Amino acid sequence: MSRPIRVLHIIGGGEIGGAEIHILDLARHFSPQEVELRLCCLFPAPLLQRAQKQGILATAVPMRSKVDLIGFWKVLRLIRQTQPAIVHTHGVRANLIGRLAAKVAGVRCTVTTVHSVLANDYPDQLSRWINFWSEKLTAALTERYIVVADFLKKNLCEQGIAPAKITVIHNGVDDEKYTNVQDKRDLRAELGIAADAPLVGMVGRFHPVKGHKYLIEAAKEILKINSNVRFLLVGDGFHRDVIETVIREEGLESCFLFTGFREDIADIYRTLDVLALPSLSEGLSLTLMESMLCECPAVVTAVGGNPEIVINEKNGLVVPSGDALALAAALVRLIENREEARKFGEAARRTIEERFTARRMAERTQNLYRELVKDQ
Template sequence: MTRPASADPCLQAVERPPLPGPQSVRVVEVLATGTNGGAQEHLYTLLTRIDRSRYDVSVVSLSPGSAVRKLQREGIAVAVIDDPDDAIAVGALAAHLAILRPDVIHNHMYRAELVGTRAAIALGIIGHRRPYVVSTVHSSRVRSAEDREQLRRLTPHMDQLIAVSQAMERKIVEEGRSGAPVKLIYNGVDIERYEHQEPCCTLRDEYGMEPGAQIVGVVARLEPEKGHPTLLEAWPQVLRKVPDAYLLVVGEGSKRSELEQQARDLRIAHRVVFTGRRDDVPAVTAALDVAVLPSYREAQGLTILEAMALSRPVVASNVGGIPEVIEDGVTGLLVPPHDAEALAAAIVRLLTDHAWADTIARAGHDLVHDRFCVELMVKEIEAIYDAGARAVRLSGVAAG
């Protein structure tokens, strides 16, 4: 359904009341790890689309990695505090913040929440201006009782929590984190980046795939929660129906050698390609016939949003925030987690009914454009930064 421009949240203007003091809001983003993942891609999208004339943004990463280098290539200042000892990391971050004097710090992922919030507390204790503390809950990972207790104790020292899905809102409540307000802000996709993306034209030659063969792909870290074993278990069933299909496994992680061995044990290694990390994921995704995310847990599933933005039909597990993105049979297909038979059937259906797959893909594309555009995400986060800067500047706390 076409909406009038005035009703499109991606096109609506946001009123910006004047800030007390300097009009530029200084923000430090604290990232738990510098390796690639959904949170890192979210931060990259945010910082490359934020109004840099109004927001003076920099990043502190608690480890090095490819995501750090990617941000630096965009001219974004990134400091790395590479120490596994949380106490040392807190001290180093507090010293860094004392120099920068940010209005807002924005934590991304669990360790960043711990280190970033404690550093902000430390600033207040030693007489510096305490920044407004924002934390985004990106992950649905199951935490230990000790981890949950640490988060519960620290949450009252946070000023704003952001959940990337309704599922993450529920998780915050379940973990007893009642000490800070929560706002739902879905991850946004840069539609312009994907709208005119050409498929990777060398993909078949790179991996020896014959012309005309259909390609199913999963883009995800090779970690236990991403569900790759179920997808590999499903693949022999797919090949019985579509014998020329290839499975493309894009990403790196701790389980790669185990997954490669599983493919050999299932005698499907000749039809499964492990690409490792790729810097051209949008082009690779655009070359897929079907995109899959077989996760056992998932906060939202940014890679399926990206596939939908590229008009690729998607199959994903019915877990976490994924059902908020996919309406089964309309914008994609949902299957139970750990169910190889259901996963295989869904993939085969999309590979063999091309007209229906195209209909699904178009509906998915329209949904992303309407509900998950990057402009809306950025505007909502900018509004939080403005509110934080206003609160800090009006608090009357003297800077050190």
């Protein structure tokens, strides 16, 4: 029997977002006979601790910037010590450092997973320009790209990446996380939300691209129709202070609740009546897939991979991005039509179980690893 393929994943790891959860789920579902996963984080927390708790062999190499030469040397040393067959990078910083260090160390295969559209992740033009050229100048050092949604393959091809170098492996969620959930009413009591109040939620990092401001605008319209509706904002991020200020200035403090980061996310999804995802850009949203697995009906914007998961009027509702009135109308529709919302939720769960599981994602990834090392 052949030995497992040793793969070193490199990622920033300064937050717990979709890319970080992606790696944790891969590690959980890889066959130990097929893949030996190691992890290098370029920030000291919080992914490192989560990974180590899960039993992953993880190391932190904190870097002050993308051009931290001492940090680069430490990553290079780690690659030489680890001797992976594949270096697998996630994110602009990890891509730059990991690709260069892998080639200097003599690693024959480098893989990059693209989780989102680069231009949409950086709000200011200078950052977009720097990161674009960081990717462009080191693209040739990557033997294979994995994209988590079909639309991302098209985006890479438009940037000049050969289609033969791109493999689509859809994100998947770990259905084992969503068992033994608590009763909806208990969590509402803990959060101070009335049992009969319609509850709309957003789950994710606070970043302009996530569209929190459009939910606030939609909320003003929804509350004119039903003043009992409450809005739950789950997560953290640099943009949270801005959103809190806007809500306060609009006089909506009594209708919005901020929870910060929550470990009991399955209980959150099952407590919501509707999930709102008013993003201006998305990759293939783990938040959306997790909520669908919990039978939480969703209203999403027609961006990124959202239309690859949510089929309008079949397992959720799709609205234009940046349109607060359309968002409000769709949310009101599901709040007022509980039977339709229930049917959407059941269809949503079936969609995830059939097409978007973490086990399926891991199997396809480890098969790709085997294909890549076969020719070495």
